[in-house]
Amino acid sequence: MKETKFKIDGMSCVGCSKAVTRALKQLPGIDNVEVDFTSGCAVVVFNENQLSEKQIHDAVGEAGYKTKR
Numbered sequence: 001m002k003e004t005k006f007k008i009d010g011m012s013c014v015g016c017s018k019a020v021t022r023a024l025k026q027l028p029g030i031d032n033v034e035v036d037f038t039s040g041c042a043v044v045v046f047n048e049n050q051l052s053e054k055q056i057h058d059a060v061g062e063a064g065y066k067t068k069r
């Protein structure tokens with residue numbers, strides 16, 4: 001398992017953090033997701049054999065938010 005912190009732009013309320021959480025939890029290999037819209041951070045614990053950081057960036061993008069790389 002790997003824990004990575006992602007910076008996410010565009011989250012402004014609890015609904016945003018829930019949308020990001022939902023999008024990430026659908027991915028394969030996700031163990032845990034903690035999203036905090038006030039700090040604009042998502043801490044994601046995932047199995048790096050099943051999921052790449054790029055897929056996480058892409059999923060956040062598809063949910064309508066932007067990750068900083």
Ligand SMILES: [Cu+2]
Binds near residue numbers: 011013014015016
């Ligand atoms: Cu919102």
